[in-house]
Amino acid sequence: MQNWLIEQLQRMNMSDALVKPEGFTREGYTSEETNAIAVFKAIAEELGLAVAEDAAGNIIARWEVPGGESAAVATGSHLDTVPNGGAFDGGAGVVCGLGAVKMLKEADFEPQRPIEVICFRSEESSRFGVSTIGSKAMSGLLDPAIGALEDQHGTTLAEAVNSQGFDWQNLSKAKRPKEQLKSFVELHIEQGMHIIEHKKNYGIVNGVACPIRLAVTFSGKAGHTGTTPMDRRQDALAAAAPFISFVQETALQLNDSNGKSLMATVSTLTSAPNSMNVIPQTVTAGVDIRSVDDSLKKKMADAIRCEAERIEQATGVSIAIEVLVDNPSVLLDRSIAQELADAGEQEAYLVHRMDSGAGHDVMNMAQVWPSGLLFIPCKDGLSHHPDEYATAEDLKMGVELLARFLMEATTK
Amino acid sequence: MQNWLIEQLQRMNMSDALVKPEGFTREGYTSEETNAIAVFKAIAEELGLAVAEDAAGNIIARWEVPGGESAAVATGSHLDTVPNGGAFDGGAGVVCGLGAVKMLKEADFEPQRPIEVICFRSEESSRFGVSTIGSKAMSGLLDPAIGALEDQHGTTLAEAVNSQGFDWQNLSKAKRPKEQLKSFVELHIEQGMHIIEHKKNYGIVNGVACPIRLAVTFSGKAGHTGTTPMDRRQDALAAAAPFISFVQETALQLNDSNGKSLMATVSTLTSAPNSMNVIPQTVTAGVDIRSVDDSLKKKMADAIRCEAERIEQATGVSIAIEVLVDNPSVLLDRSIAQELADAGEQEAYLVHRMDSGAGHDVMNMAQVWPSGLLFIPCKDGLSHHPDEYATAEDLKMGVELLARFLMEATTK
Incomplete structure (x- = not known):
């Protein structure tokens, strides 16, 4: 056999x-x-x-x-x-x-x-x-x-x-x-x-x-990488970076403090125009959140929304969150x-x-x-x-x- | 005219x-x-x-x-x-x-x-x-x-x-x-x-x-986003995130402390396999560093190398840096x-x-x-x-x- x-x-x-x-x-x-x-x-x-x-x-x-x-x-x-x-x-x-x-x-x-x-x-x-x-x-x-x-x-x-x-x-x-x-x-x-x-x-x-899946779009402003002063940028990728770290760290914490496990991953990311000499204008990140405990998934998704608002205010990059999937x-x-x-x-x-x-x-x-x-x-x-x-x-x-x-x- | x-x-x-x-x-x-x-x-x-x-x-x-x-x-x-x-x-x-x-x-x-x-x-x-x-x-x-x-x-x-x-x-x-x-x-x-x-x-x-341009490759490990415990991952994108933040923050600091200006941008990023249910395995980031002061560019590039080593040790994701351009x-x-x-x-x-x-x-x-x-x-x-x-x-x-x-x- x-x-x-x-x-x-x-x-x-x-x-x-x-x-x-x-x-x-x-x-x-x-x-x-x-x-x-x-x-x-x-x-x-x-x-x-x-x-x-x-x-x-x-x-x-x-x-x-x-x-x-x-x-x-x-x-x-x-x-x-x-x-x-x-x-x-x-x-x-x-x-x-x-x-x-x-x-x-x-x-x-x-x-x-x-x-x-x-x-x-x-x-x-x-x-x-x-x-x-x-x-x-x-x-x-x-x-x-x-x-x-x-x-x-x-x-x-x-x-x-x-x-x-x-x-x-x-x-x-x-x-x-x-x-x-x-x-x-x-x-x-x-x-x-x-x-x-x-x-x-x-x-x-x-x-x-079953997962909650989010598409998170960061809309910044393109500009020349060599001439746009660092303190006047709305760099979509620089705004996405603390978001990615937040998802990783929060998921680790929610596992620490809970018997039930939760996984959250920024699994996809595309940056546009993705040119060496242009400041990233638009970044789209896909977030995959999983747990058998639906309330834990919701807690993670809610935390992500709060963090997105914080980043939006801190950076001037606007952030839109679309729910792709939310299955119990x-x-x-x-x-x-x-x-x-x-x-x-x-x-x-x-x-x-x-x-x-x-x-x-x-x-x-x-x-x-x-x-x-x-x-x-x-x-x-x-x-x-x-x-x-x-x-x-x-x-x-x-x-x-x-x-x-x-x-x-x-x-x- | x-x-x-x-x-x-x-x-x-x-x-x-x-x-x-x-x-x-x-x-x-x-x-x-x-x-x-x-x-x-x-x-x-x-x-x-x-x-x-x-x-x-x-x-x-x-x-x-x-x-x-x-x-x-x-x-x-x-x-x-x-x-x-x-x-x-x-x-x-x-x-x-x-x-x-x-x-x-x-x-x-x-x-x-x-x-x-x-x-x-x-x-x-x-x-x-x-x-x-x-x-x-x-x-x-x-x-x-x-x-x-x-x-x-x-x-x-x-x-x-x-x-x-x-x-x-x-x-x-x-x-x-x-x-x-x-x-x-x-x-x-x-x-x-x-x-x-x-x-x-x-x-x-x-x-x-003239720029220094780096291609920075983060090599982690793919895995299922729903089953791989958070504390056993080598997520290439999660490792790239603090790197992106570091480039942004260090460039801001180097401008604060220097008369001459410096711009540093993670301007390109690709993540593979870029699938919603797979942990990012490989991320390649392009970094564009500019200043009329060549020593300031070198200082930034050196700081990037140190930070890459730190992230490598902290995450288990290996990081390779290729110099694409380094023109005085x-x-x-x-x-x-x-x-x-x-x-x-x-x-x-x-x-x-x-x-x-x-x-x-x-x-x-x-x-x-x-x-x-x-x-x-x-x-x-x-x-x-x-x-x-x-x-x-x-x-x-x-x-x-x-x-x-x-x-x-x-x-x-």
């Missing part, structure tokens, strides 16, 4: 290696993502699954059960990556889902209801600033207005969707009736160190920390979590119950269907990084956990 | 207006620059000047004097702009040079030696990080290695030169023998407020502050300055003697030929900005000053 998992993951990553110095770049709604998904389809068909593509380009690979219950038990994840990301974020969940089907088929298991492995489109927010587009569409949570969002090359999300052979106007047709699924479970790499630090084998997630954190289904824990017990793996700092497709699915999230460890907690890595042993554990869960969930 | 100046400046700017909300974007070695230069050629020919183009694409518009002295007295400036810059930075010097020729011709003046109006290529450093490429070529100061410098789209300087019909390999052929020119004078907008604040009409420049400041010719002052006195304009914080083509010409630099005021001191503006009256004053100087310099 371990060799098969590595081989299939390599096939979907179009590479003989699962760690490369430059990582993997396979952004949402690009031909790179489409090519990887074509391999997913091929593997699913090799396993005898019925493959369907929905209006958003999500793939539903289904183990049909003629005459059984109609509501399927589903698992799945995604195959897109951030730029220079790793082969396991998303890929681990997809390959373990397929591996679980393979394991159950080889054991001649006969499910009483369908099993599905779903590959969602465009989970990462790196391209358009909005995450989990495919699972939003499937869960009926898609906001049509986001079709106008542009990537850094000026391509809109709608154009990107259409470029891959779909029609943005039809994306909402990917919404599935509630009765089609009984439950959904995602498997994902942890992207952190909690499992290892607690000396456990895997994680079951209680809640997913998502609690996952307790009975699914218990079923996952039971599966782990039967397979003799030690569980760590935890929260997820990152968003995943499951947070959308959980709005409609009882849902759960399994974590397997990843090396040094690294993710969104070329060194992202999970061992073949942990992938195999993921298969065993999923297979056991799917077996129990489709015999009841 | 005022109407003629405005009309010709509009023609060269391809616009009925000299101030536009989006400014003018005409970068070095682009077809936009080439088109503006074609208009310069046409106007020069309308004035009866002999027009020649050198290997670098500089235009030499020459008032031939058959039988007179051979060494010409030259004036000139450039027509390229920074992105979203103004119509006067460079353009003022070019149009006033042409205007002076027109004035002298209309007065039936008969020079004893040739007069030249030169339009230099690619003066601004905004595209390739290196300034005054055309005048470097003419003065024999061109470093062939800079042909490999890339603009933000990955086009090299050599490719850009070739795209405009020149051959980078031949650029050094633009070097002129010393005996071809007697002197060079540039007229430029001040890009500052000193003339107005001293209640004078125009400026004569003693020295040009240029003192201009004292007797040319006196001749310019004499011209101003004859025309009854009040002069302010000053230094230039910005580099200009004259700083290269001054390495070979006795050279001078005249400033005319510009509105609010603004330059490299769409609101850049100089009045028709001040342009006309520029013509009168240049015409008087050229008259005296070509009768001796």
Whole structure:
């Protein structure tokens, strides 16, 4: 099983290696993502699954059960990556889902209801600033207005969707009736160190920390760098600098003083005109705030607003804050979590119950269907990084956990 | 004369207006620059000047004097702009040079030696990080290695030169023998407020502050913004933030404690991968340091190196500093300055003697030929900005000053 998992993951990553110095770049709604998904389809068909593509380009690979219950038990994840990301974020969940089907088929298991492995489109927010587009569409949570969002090359999300052979106007047709699924479970790499630090084998997630995301625009005044006196400037980048430091320091402090953790990051920054001899006129900074505790996220966002006002008054650079995303954190289904824990017990793996700092497709699915999230460890907690890595042993554990869960969930 | 100046400046700017909300974007070695230069050629020919183009694409518009002295007295400036810059930075010097020729011709003046109006290529450093490429070529100061410098789209300087019909390999052929020119004078907008604040009409420049320019690269570690604990990060942008503040604050302090002025600006910044959900891994900041006092520039650069070491130790983000440019400041010719002052006195304009914080083509010409630099005021001191503006009256004053100087310099 371990060799098969590595081989299939390599096939979907179009590479003989699962760690490369430059990582993997396979952004949402690009031909790179489409090519990887074509391999997913091929593997699913090799396993005898019925493959369907929905209006958003999500793939539903289904183990049909003629005459059984109609509501399927589903698992799945995604195959897109951030730029220079790793082969396991998303890929681990997809390959373990397929591996679980393979394991159950080889054991001649006969499910009483369908099993599905779903590959969602465009989970990462790196391209358009909005995450989990495919699972939003499937869960009926898609906001049509986001079709106008542009990537850094000026391509809109709608154009990107259409470029891959779909029609943005039809994306909402990917919404599935509630009765089609009984439950959904995602498997994902942890992207952190909690499992290892607690000396456990895997994680079951209680809640997913959804982000508040802000676009903060500093509008100063351009001018010649060699002639504009230092005390008469409205340098947008010089105004953004204490803001970046403030976000970092305040997030550190809020972690010190609270049991619950908070992450806040100025993750994007563009400066214009970005010319060596021109004082920066406009800086746009993207801020990503995460915690399972929504009040802590709000506290951070409020502190950012106060600091922006202070900087505005001190520098004369005007600051506008736009809320890109403000989603409450998502609690996952307790009975699914218990079923996952039971599966782990039967397979003799030690569980760590935890929260997820990152968003995943499951947070959308959980709005409609009882849902759960399994974590397997990843090396040094690294993710969104070329060194992202999970061992073949942990992938195999993921298969065993999923297979056991799917077996129990489709015999009841 | 005022109407003629405005009309010709509009023609060269391809616009009925000299101030536009989006400014003018005409970068070095682009077809936009080439088109503006074609208009310069046409106007020069309308004035009866002999027009020649050198290997670098500089235009030499020459008032031939058959039988007179051979060494010409030259004036000139450039027509390229920074992105979203103004119509006067460079353009003022070019149009006033042409205007002076027109004035002298209309007065039936008969020079004893040739007069030249030169339009230099690619003066601004905004595209390739290196300034005054055309005048470097003419003065024999061109470093062939800079042909490999890339603009933000990955086009090299050599490719850009070739795209405009020149051959980078031949650029050094633009070097002129010393005996071809007697002197060079540039007229430029001040890009500052000193003339107005001293209640004078125009400026004569003693020295040009050439920059030290640094590329500072912060190498941290990428990671997921939602799962990487705040106290285990090597966030390149969070490390760059105190650096930006340091440059700003130190430059302010060095101005407080010194009679001579210093400007230091973090003028460019790029962050990678620049994704909303990834911790910044690599930040590159461009620092522009200017003063007529070379020791003050060195003091600032040394302080930056110390601060980089401090940040490196405090954050674990490694910092590399590359010196892009380190040119000593240029003192201009004292007797040319006196001749310019004499011209101003004859025309009854009040002069302010000053230094230039910005580099200009004259700083290269001054390495070979006795050279001078005249400033005319510009509105609010603004330059490299769409609101850049100089009045028709001040342009006309520029013509009168240049015409008087050229008259005296070509009768001796």
